[in-house]
Amino acid sequence: MIEIKEIRKSFGRLEVLKGFDFSLSEGKITAVLGPNGSGKTTLIKSILGLVIPSGGEIFFDGKPIYKDWEYRRRIGYLPQIAKFPENLKVKELFKLIEDIRGEKGNSEPLIERFSLDSFLNKKLRQLSGGTRQKVNIVLTFMFECPVYILDEPTTGLDPIALIRFKDLILERKEQGITFLVTTHIMNLVEELADELMFLLEGQVYFRGTHSEMKEAQQEENLERAIAKILEKEYAENS
Amino acid sequence: MLKILKYSFFDLIRSRWSIIYFLFYFITGMVLLYLSHDVSKAIVSLMNITFILTPLIGTIFGVMNFYNSREFIELLLAQPVPRKRIFLGMFLGISISLSLSLLLGMSLPFIIYGLFLSGQVMSLLILITSGVFLTFIFTALAFYIALVNENRLKGFGMAILVWLFMAFIYDGIFLLSLFLLQEYPIEKFAIAMSLFNPIDLSRILIMLKLDISALMGYTGAVFSKFFGNNSGMLISFLALTIWTVVPVLLILKKSFKKDF
Ligand SMILES: Nc1ncnc2c1ncn2[C@@H]1O[C@H](COP(=O)(O)OP(=O)(O)OP(=O)(O)O)[C@@H](O)[C@H]1O
Ligand SMILES: [Mg+2]
Numbered sequence A: 001m002i003e004i005k006e007i008r009k010s011f012g013r014l015e016v017l018k019g020f021d022f023s024l025s026e027g028k029i030t031a032v033l034g035p036n037g038s039g040k041t042t043l044i045k046s047i048l049g050l051v052i053p054s055g056g057e058i059f060f061d062g063k064p065i066y067k068d069w070e071y072r073r074r075i076g077y078l079p080q081i082a083k084f085p086e087n088l089k090v091k092e093l094f095k096l097i098e099d100i101r102g103e104k105g106n107s108e109p110l111i112e113r114f115s116l117d118s119f120l121n122k123k124l125r126q127l128s129g130g131t132r133q134k135v136n137i138v139l140t141f142m143f144e145c146p147v148y149i150l151d152e153p154t155t156g157l158d159p160i161a162l163i164r165f166k167d168l169i170l171e172r173k174e175q176g177i178t179f180l181v182t183t184h185i186m187n188l189v190e191e192l193a194d195e196l197m198f199l200l201e202g203q204v205y206f207r208g209t210h211s212e213m214k215e216a217q218q219e220e221n222l223e224r225a226i227a228k229i230l231e232k233e234y235a236e237n238s
Numbered sequence B: 001m002l003k004i005l006k007y008s009f010f011d012l013i014r015s016r017w018s019i020i021y022f023l024f025y026f027i028t029g030m031v032l033l034y035l036s037h038d039v040s041k042a043i044v045s046l047m048n049i050t051f052i053l054t055p056l057i058g059t060i061f062g063v064m065n066f067y068n069s070r071e072f073i074e075l076l077l078a079q080p081v082p083r084k085r086i087f088l089g090m091f092l093g094i095s096i097s098l099s100l101s102l103l104l105g106m107s108l109p110f111i112i113y114g115l116f117l118s119g120q121v122m123s124l125l126i127l128i129t130s131g132v133f134l135t136f137i138f139t140a141l142a143f144y145i146a147l148v149n150e151n152r153l154k155g156f157g158m159a160i161l162v163w164l165f166m167a168f169i170y171d172g173i174f175l176l177s178l179f180l181l182q183e184y185p186i187e188k189f190a191i192a193m194s195l196f197n198p199i200d201l202s203r204i205l206i207m208l209k210l211d212i213s214a215l216m217g218y219t220g221a222v223f224s225k226f227f228g229n230n231s232g233m234l235i236s237f238l239a240l241t242i243w244t245v246v247p248v249l250l251i252l253k254k255s256f257k258k259d260f
Helices: A040-048 A070-074 A090-101 A108-113 A129-141 A159-174 A186-192 A210-217 A222-237 B002-013 B016-036 B039-068 B070-077 B083-113 B121-148 B152-180 B187-195 B198-210 B213-257
Strands: A002-011 A014-023 A029-033 A055-060 A075-078 A147-151 A178-182 A195-200 A203-208
Touching: A002 A040, A014 A040, A014 A203, A029 A040, A029 A186, A040 A055, A040 A075, A040 A147, A040 A178, A070 A075, A075 A129, A090 A129, A090 B002, A108 A129, A108 A159, A129 A147, A129 A159, A159 A178, A159 A186, A178 A186, A186 A222, A195 A210, A195 A222, A203 A210, A210 A222, B002 B016, B002 B039, B002 B083, B016 B039, B016 B083, B039 B070, B039 B083, B039 B121, B039 B152, B039 B198, B070 B083, B083 B121, B083 B213, B121 B152, B121 B198, B121 B213, B152 B187, B152 B198, B187 B198, B187 B213, B198 B213
Parallel strands: A029 A178, A029 A195, A075 A147, A147 A178
Antiparallel strands: A002 A014, A002 A055, A195 A203
């Protein structure tokens, strides 16, 4: 599915990704973890071709993505910071993306699921942060893709929306869909993720399941296991 | 690309700026025609306004539109659309809608006045063509500058500087160097200098068409003498085409490398 070889990315002098391999397990939910600024978003944006890597290669279904664009039809991407043309109404935004993709999306069940009906005629600039995130989610999931890449999908969601979001993910997972998710919310990781990938200092510091992670850090609880890695890190850097 | 072009185009065409721009040319054209009652004179006066204003408007809209469309661009980039189509579509959308205001605003007054009786149809066509060239060229330059500069203020400043340089400063330097070098045979130098400024090229194009030696200026006269009027026009035309294509290629090249 998604294969990454020796990926490198620098912004000026800052080396964010320092050359590692990674391959996404099909039909599973993989959580990408790591402290702020560790390069999670950069990795995701490289997969989508939004950020151009300084080195290495990325393959989608065995084909290099460089200068390709068709493969993006098969990736549903939820950006960490949703950028919308602010003057559009919510329903115009959905139409716009359908028109650009030349593909009818299935938005109604999602609009209902997240109770967005009353917002369809509002302009995006008028929406609250959480409502924006719901729009972001509908926009991502209204097209059926074999892979979804979600960058901090739960930011701003209220508890009900959060539950509905988790259900949505699990339903799609049942259908054999693959997920790559970043989040700082460990509950979510424990509930949803099959595999973890921990990014630190531009490298994959850890790859495996929850229990392997807890074992490696000799902690009972995932949050503590991760905190332990970070504390070591902070201590070394100070 | 057509879809993106369509969005950019209608976005601008629906805004009041397109109407204001259209009305400006329309009213100016009417006033010039009905004051002078002379189509050639009106064309020359309109030309002097056009060659300052069209590049300025192209510059401003090119920069503003790019920065204001950042969200739209980022949204599109994650979709199955090649980068080339996004940037080309947006650029064409702006340039075509500005050109449309220009085309209508310039031609309507002349048509109302009775252009077709005046025998000056070609001259007006050439003026409009140069205006369209300048719109495309300066929009492309501005778009490129905005693409390179993340900082809006810097991008805007640089684009305006390019306009100032081409519209005013270049001519000053040009005249000064002609004056300083007057003992030498500098005709080839003069031709080369004009090729590097699209505004000068447009002026030459029209002067050669109107064939008014009093207004032709030094470079126009040199072009006329060196190439004859027709080849001179052809050469200016080709040079303007190159001026349009190169910034567009630069936009494409930069767009492939940029991180979003
Ligand atoms: N376009 C850019 N230009 C310069 N530096 C950038 C750019 N994008 C990201 N960076 C830098 O790269 C580093 C990694 O950023 P990234 O957004 O990938 O982190 P992250 O792991 O997603 O963090 P967070 O948990 O806060 O979302 C940061 O130091 C950031 O400042
Ligand atoms: Mg991030």
